[in-house]
Amino acid sequence: MSTTLLRSARLASSLSSISRTFLHQGLPVKHLHTSLKTHYAASGSPPPAEGFLPGVANSQLIKHTHHDALRNPELAGVANGETKKMNTFQAINDAMRIALATDDTACVFGEDVGFGGVFRCTMGLAETFGRDRVFNTPLTEQGIAGFGIGMAAMGSTAIAEIQFADYIFPAFDQIVNEAAKYRYRSGGEFNVGSLCIRTPCGAVGHGGHYHSQSPEAYFAHTPGIKVVVPRGPIQAKGLLLASIRDRNPTIFMEPKILYRAAVEMVPVGDYELPLGKAEILTQGKDLTIVGWGAQLYVLENAIQLAQKKMPGLSVELIDLRSILPWDVETVCNSVNKTGRLLIAHEAPKTQGFAAEIASTVMERCFLRLEAPIQRLCSYDTPFPLVFEKFHVPDMIRCAEGIERAMKF
Amino acid sequence: MPQDHDQTQSLTMTLSKDSFETHKCDPPSLEITVSKEELLRMYMAMVTMRRIETTADTFYKSQLIRGFCHLCTGQEAVGVGLETALTQEDKVITAYRSHGFTYMRKGSILPILAELLGRKNGISGGKGGSMHMFTPNFFGGNGIVGAQVPLGAGIAFAQKYLGRKAATFVFYGDGAANQGQVFEAFNMAKLWGLPAVFVCENNQYGMGTSVERSSASTDYYKRGDYIPGIKVDGMDVLAVHQAIAYARDWALTENKGPLLLEMETYRYGGHSMSDPGVSYRSREEIQKVRAENDPITHLKERLLEHHISTEKELKEMDKAARAEVDKAANEAKESAQPDIETFWTDVYKEGKGVPFLRGREPQETHHYK
Numbered sequence: 106m107s108t109t110l111l112r113s114a115r116l117a118s119s120l121s122s123i124s125r126t127f128l129h130q131g132l133p134v135k136h137l138h139t140s141l142k143t144h145y146a147a148s149g150s151p152p153p154a155e156g157f158l159p160g161v162a163n164s165q166l167i168k169h170t171h172h173d174a175l176r177n178p179e180l181a182g183v184a185n186g187e188t189k190k191m192n193t194f195q196a197i198n199d200a201m202r203i204a205l206a207t208d209d210t211a212c213v214f215g216e217d218v219g220f221g222g223v224f225r226c227t228m229g230l231a232e233t234f235g236r237d238r239v240f241n242t243p244l245t246e247q248g249i250a251g252f253g254i255g256m257a258a259m260g261s262t263a264i265a266e267i268q269f270a271d272y273i274f275p276a277f278d279q280i281v282n283e284a285a286k287y288r289y290r291s292g293g294e295f296n297v298g299s300l301c302i303r304t305p306c307g308a309v310g311h312g313g314h315y316h317s318q319s320p321e322a323y324f325a326h327t328p329g330i331k332v333v334v335p336r337g338p339i340q341a342k343g344l345l346l347a348s349i350r351d352r353n354p355t356i357f358m359e360p361k362i363l364y365r366a367a368v369e370m371v372p373v374g375d376y377e378l379p380l381g382k383a384e385i386l387t388q389g390k391d392l393t394i395v396g397w398g399a400q401l402y403v404l405e406n407a408i409q410l411a412q413k414k415m416p417g418l419s420v421e422l423i424d425l426r427s428i429l430p431w432d433v434e435t436v437c438n439s440v441n442k443t444g445r446l447l448i449a450h451e452a453p454k455t456q457g458f459a460a461e462i463a464s465t466v467m468e469r470c471f472l473r474l475e476a477p478i479q480r481l482c483s484y485d486t487p488f489p490l491v492f493e494k495f496h497v498p499d500m501i502r503c504a505e506g507i508e509r510a511m512k513f
Numbered sequence: 514m515p516q517d518h519d520q521t522q523s524l525t526m527t528l529s530k531d532s533f534e535t536h537k538c539d540p541p542s543l544e545i546t547v548s549k550e551e552l553l554r555m556y557m558a559m560v561t562m563r564r565i566e567t568t569a570d571t572f573y574k575s576q577l578i579r580g581f582c583h584l585c586t587g588q589e590a591v592g593v594g595l596e597t598a599l600t601q602e603d604k605v606i607t608a609y610r611s612h613g614f615t616y617m618r619k620g621s622i623l624p625i626l627a628e629l630l631g632r633k634n635g636i637s638g639g640k641g642g643s644m645h646m647f648t649p650n651f652f653g654g655n656g657i658v659g660a661q662v663p664l665g666a667g668i669a670f671a672q673k674y675l676g677r678k679a680a681t682f683v684f685y686g687d688g689a690a691n692q693g694q695v696f697e698a699f700n701m702a703k704l705w706g707l708p709a710v711f712v713c714e715n716n717q718y719g720m721g722t723s724v725e726r727s728s729a730s731t732d733y734y735k736r737g738d739y740i741p742g743i744k745v746d747g748m749d750v751l752a753v754h755q756a757i758a759y760a761r762d763w764a765l766t767e768n769k770g771p772l773l774l775e776m777e778t779y780r781y782g783g784h785s786m787s788d789p790g791v792s793y794r795s796r797e798e799i800q801k802v803r804a805e806n807d808p809i810t811h812l813k814e815r816l817l818e819h820h821i822s823t824e825k826e827l828k829e830m831d832k833a834a835r836a837e838v839d840k841a842a843n844e845a846k847e848s849a850q851p852d853i854e855t856f857w858t859d860v861y862k863e864g865k866g867v868p869f870l871r872g873r874e875p876q877e878t879h880h881y882k
Contacts, residue, residue, distance in 0.1 A: 217721055220792070243691035243727040244658055244719055272657065275694070311579035313642055315656035485860065490580050490642045491631035492856045 156413060159406045159500065161366040166386055166405060167337060174339055174370040179384075183374035191371040194364040196338035197226045197303070200345040201264060203375050205234045208262050210299075211349070213239045215249060215266025223268060224305055224364050250276035250302065254284050257300035257354065264349055270306035270358060271315040277323070284354040285329030298352030303345070305361035306334075307399055308451055308497050313490035319398075319452040324356055325429045325461065331355040331380060332428040334397040337367040343378030344426065351380055360398040383432035385439070389421035392510055393439040395448045395462060397425045400498070404449055407503030414504075415511060428458055436462065437469045444475035445510045449498050454482035476513030479506040523548050524819060532752040536734055538741035538772070541759035545751050549821050555597055555750050556816060557830050559589040559809045562613045564838040565622060566782075569612065569629055569643075573786040577846065578629045582643045585613040587781040590808035591714055592617045594753025595682065598761060602677065606652040606665045607684035609644040610714075610780075614684070618651035622841040632848035639851040640859070659685060659692030662711070666698040669709035669771075680708045680765040682757070688719025690733050699737050702771035708764040710757075711737065713775045714747070720784040721793040734775035747776030748808045751815070779806070 161167065168174035171188045191199065205211050213230055219241040221228035231239040242249050246267055253265035267273045273280075280302070288296035308317045324332045331353050335341035341359065348355040386401070396404045401424055412418045421439050425431055440446050446466055448459035459480040466478060481498040489496050498506075525546045533540040566584040573582050585592065592613035595605070607614050615625055620636050628635030629643055636646050637654075646654045652668060655661040665683025672679045689695060690713055702709045713733040717724055724731045734742035745756040753776060760772045779802045783790025790799070816822045857879040 220721065241722060241726065243722075244688040245691050245693065247693050248691075274657075275692075313580045313656075314645070316581065484856075486856065487860070489640065489856065491639055491851060492853075495853065495856055 157406065157409045161363065161399075161402045162368075164402050164405055166401060167367060168339060168369045171370050174372065177339070179343070179378055180339070180372055180376060183372040183376045186372050186374040188370040188372050190368060191338050191342075192365050192368045193335075193338045193341050193359065194224050194226045196342040196369075196371045197345055197359065198228055198230070199371070199373070200342040200349070201227065201230060202233070204262070204264065204346060204349045205230065205238060207375065208350075210260065211238070211262035211264060212256065213264045213266070214242050214253070216244060216268045217241060218266055222266065224361060226303075226359075226364075227266070246272050246275040247279055250279035251283065253300050253302065254279060254287070254297050254354075257284075257297035258287065258295050260299065262299040262349060263301070265300070265302045267302060267304040269316055269361075270304040270320050271318045273302075273304055273320060276302075280324070280330065280354070280356070281327045285327045287329075287354075289329060296352070297354045299349075300354040301345075301349045301351075301357055302355070303357045303359060305364070306358040307360040307362055308488070308493060309362050310493065311490070312488070312493075314487050317488045317493070319358070319450065321358055321397075321428045321450075322452055322456060322458045322461075325431075325458055327429075329354070330429065332358065333380060333426065334358045334360065334428060335363075335426070336360075336398055336401050336424050337363060338369045338371045340378060340424075340426065342371055343376050344380070346375070347377040347380050350377065355380070358398070362399050378426075381427045381430045381432060383426055383435040384424045385435065386422045386424055387420060389419040389443065391419045391443055392445045392447060392507065393421045393423065393436070393443045394507075395423045395425055395436055395446065395459075396450065397428065398451075400449050400451055403498070403500050404503055406500040407449075407507060410500055410504040411507040411511075414508065418507075418511065420507075425462075431462070433465055433469070437466060440466050440470045441473050444473050445513075446474070447479040447481065447503070447506050447510050449481040449503050449506070451483055451497050453485045454480060455485050457482045476510045479510045481506045521548055521550060524552075524821070526751065526815065526819070528749065528752050528755065529746065532746045532749060533756065534734070534744040536732075536737075536742040536744075536773075538743065538763075540743060541755045545755050547751065547754070551597060552812070552816060552821055553830070555593050555754075556809070556812050556822075556827065557834060558593045558596075558617065559750065559812065560831055561622070561834040561838060562589045562592060562616055563809065564834050565612060565616060565625065568626065568838055568842045570782070570786065572626075572629060572842075578643065578786075579631070580642050581609070582629065582786040583610045583784065584782045584786070585610045585780065587802070587807070588714065588716060588747070588778045589613060590750040590753050590811075591712075591747050591776045591778055594750040595712075595757050597750075598754045598757035599682070600679075601650060602679040603761065604650050604652065604665075604668050604672065604679055604681040605684070606655070606661050606668060606681070607714075608655050608658060608661055608686060608689065610686070611644065611646055611654045614651060615646040615648060615654065618648045620646060620648045620651070622838055623844055626838075626841050626845035627848050630845055630848070631851070632845060633851045633855075634848050635851075638855055640855065659689040659694050661685065662689070662692070662695045663698040663701075665711070666702050666707060666709055669702065669707040670705065673706075673708055678765065680710055680761045682710050682712055682760075684712045684714055686719060687713060687715040687717065687724050687731075687733060688722070688727065690715075690736060691728060699740055699771070699773075703737075703740050706768070706770040708768075709771045710760040710764050711740070711771060711773045713773070714778060715775055716778050716780045718780075718784070718793065720788065723793065732775075734773055737771070737773035740771050740773045742773035742775065744775045744777060747778030748806045748811060750808055750812055 218227040219231045253263040256263040306319050335344045348357045408420045463478040481503045528543045566586045572578045596617035624636035631639045644656045669681035734744040746752045763769045763772045
């Protein structure tokens with residue numbers, strides 16, 4: 106209880122009462138624990154037993170400083186600009202703000218986006234750009250997708266929000282049968298390239314069956330659309346702007362746990378990050394690890410755990426970023442270097458996207474592989490409520506996977 | 514319970530003339546005949562239901578309940594009026610604001626509270642949580658908005674096909690009323706003359722969106738178009754009871770196919786425990802409904818007016834309900850967590866589904882006999 110109050114006290118000055126309520130509900134116990142550790146670490150208590158502080162806030166992948174952030178060559182275009190401390194929902198908000206400001210045809214719509222959205226991603230947009238450009242839809246996912254497709258077919262930029270990825274299934278037909286096939290079936294006469302569907306996905310600690318799913322694998326099976334998953338604020342802003350402006354219908358899946366947990370110095374300017382291109386986060390020579398979204402922080406901790414047992418272990422950690430089309434070259438070049446591959450994701454194992462990566466790498470790097478490709482995924486059950494900690498591939502399971510890959 | 518009148522004695526009361534509004538049908542009679550015993554049972558049920566929801570509220574705020582929790586405080590008259598007009602054979606399905614319905618459909622208090630806490634003796638074994646509670650004739654407890662409506666049509670079809678003397682009551686909210694699948698279900702029900710009664714529980718807000726801002730037509734009882742409809746004062750448990758009894762007769766006895774009911778009701782709490790409920794409506798509005806239109810107060814006034822009970826007796830009933838729920842709450846808090854094996858069960862039918870489910874490592878697999 107006191108941890109909650111600590112966090113509240115730190116952020117109270119900048120949050121309304123509603124967001125404070127969401128804050129209480131939105132953070133999993135694991136991250137509250139992390140913040141408590143940070144507080145104690147700052148006051149000089151003994152280091153934690155594992156030797157590292159787990160969780161997003163303590164991650165080396167997060168760019169805490171202006172210089173750290175701008176060292177990224179992909180941000181060359183805004184290297185001389187300012188950065189501002191933003192969490193993921195603020196970065197996403199910023200991206201939409203820029204999209205609406207630079208494209209007169211752009212509209213943002215979805216359930217409850219008008220007041221700012223259930224995760225505050227659309228805060229202030231209706232006030233700034235008007236309720237004819239940022240508006241609520243009724244409770245109708247199939248309608249939202251179809252409506253967005255129609256708008257995009259006429260050349261307008263449609264930024265649709267599906268409130269939770271778990272609710273996207275009524276829209277599945279529209280996305281798969283309409284959006285994905287529009288250009289192909291009309292021989293290029295029409296397309297819905299200016300459609301971008303954003304949706305929060307992923308485990309959050311207490312989401313249960315219908316507020317935790319990661320449905321990227323269902324959509325990866327559909328040629329004609331793109332699927333993108335960011336890992337933090339800087340990535341989210343750049344990838345979202347790229348997704349909105351890419352002339353192909355894109356599904357942008359935002360890991361909801363990162364909305365508040367990931368805070369970085371984000372360039373305030375207009376920048377895009379490339380779609381279809383993975384990013385190598387740490388260079389290594391012993392093992393390639395591929396992940397996306399929030400799982401990367403779990404993988405980072407798993408690597409730290411594994412390095413305690415195998416000192417000197419050198420891991421190449423890759424953020425896939427785009428699920429469809431995925432960066433086959435980067436992954437295969439890495440596996441050709443290391444000879445070992447581990448993939449982890451929150452979605453269930455059977456037919457999860459790791460299966461696609463594993464097959465392709467097997468085809469391309471068969472003789473180079475030193476160990477079977479490890480897939481660390483959730484079990485094949487519906488996403489449970491009380492059993493969540495057992496269901497998802499946590500850092501211990503992933504560390505065990507690393508060990509299996511290395512000791513084959 | 515000592516009182517002035519014989520419990521089984523029937524009483525005829527007149528409902529307010531504003532109780533019903535109709536679309537392509539005649540209204541139910543405003544005269545309702547009900548026994549003293551039934552009225553007191555209704556009161557006890559509503560008070561117990563409210564106590565269950567208040568307990569859930571407290572549990573949630575102490576982080577004993579995780580996940581989502583949608584309370585029906587203020588909407589008790591709908592669940593109670595429904596059940597008193599049905600038989601055990603009739604079927605009910607609703608969305609996620611389902612604790613009250615579960616209780617009325619013979620789910621006892623301890624399994625409900627234990628389920629909220631995710632314990633082994635919960636009504637779904639601790640695996641469903643707030644949104645997924647079921648009893649033999651209550652089909653939940655469904656998370657996806659509107660998805661339960663075609664399901665309800667299917668259940669009604671099965672009743673008709675199997676020649677069962679049962680009507681199916683399919684609940685959905687004002688937010689769900691704009692889902693395409695709801696209209697698909699209406700069409701199938703009317704086309705095939707299914708004994709389905711669709712009930713729109715209109716509590717004026719779909720999460721944070723008022724009905725005016727979400728719906729081109731807020732006359733939800735008319736949205737069935739070719740399905741006749743009745744708007745009912747959902748804060749009056751007797752009006753609800755009368756409407757449900759009428760609807761059941763319509764669908765089942767008179768075989769007139771589906772009927773659409775709209776229950777005009779109100780929730781005091783937010784959409785769920787994550788929603789304070791005051792960012793899209795004023796506190797004054799909530800206060801006003803509580804003061805002027807509370808379903809429990811309505812019934813209480815009736816009971817006192819017709820000398821069916823006294824203030825003192827009703828207070829005793831309040832206390833009894835509170836004690837019963839508090840006892841169950843304490844038991845629930847002490848209950849055990851589910852066994853880890855149940856993580857693997859109920860994915861498929863054991864022995865007839867898959868031979869095994871994969872675990873964390875190649876060596877770890879869960880086998881089904």
